[in-house]
Amino acid sequence: MKLNVKRCICTLALTIGLGTMAVGAPLFQDQAPSPDYSHNKTYQQGQREGQADHAKNLDHSKKRHFKKDDDQKAYEAGYQKGRNP
Numbered sequence: 001m002k003l004n005v006k007r008c009i010c011t012l013a014l015t016i017g018l019g020t021m022a023v024g025a026p027l028f029q030d031q032a033p034s035p036d037y038s039h040n041k042t043y044q045q046g047q048r049e050g051q052a053d054h055a056k057n058l059d060h061s062k063k064r065h066f067k068k069d070d071d072q073k074a075y076e077a078g079y080q081k082g083r084n085p
Helices: 004-028 041-056 069-083
Strands: none
Touching: 041 069
């Protein structure tokens, strides 16, 4: 009887410990800061178009596609910044 109680307590402690790690682990992950696109021309273009869409209450109607992935990310970041001041 004593062995079963001991085993239950150990299993419970292990379960609580693993559950705590699973919940807390994403909170402690390093998040890379987003790059500073403020001087990027495509960022500025996106910001202007985002502000214009915000003023006219339009959606993301001008879907721009850029060859470089970095330019696309800069445009989207600028658009979101302009759309949501």
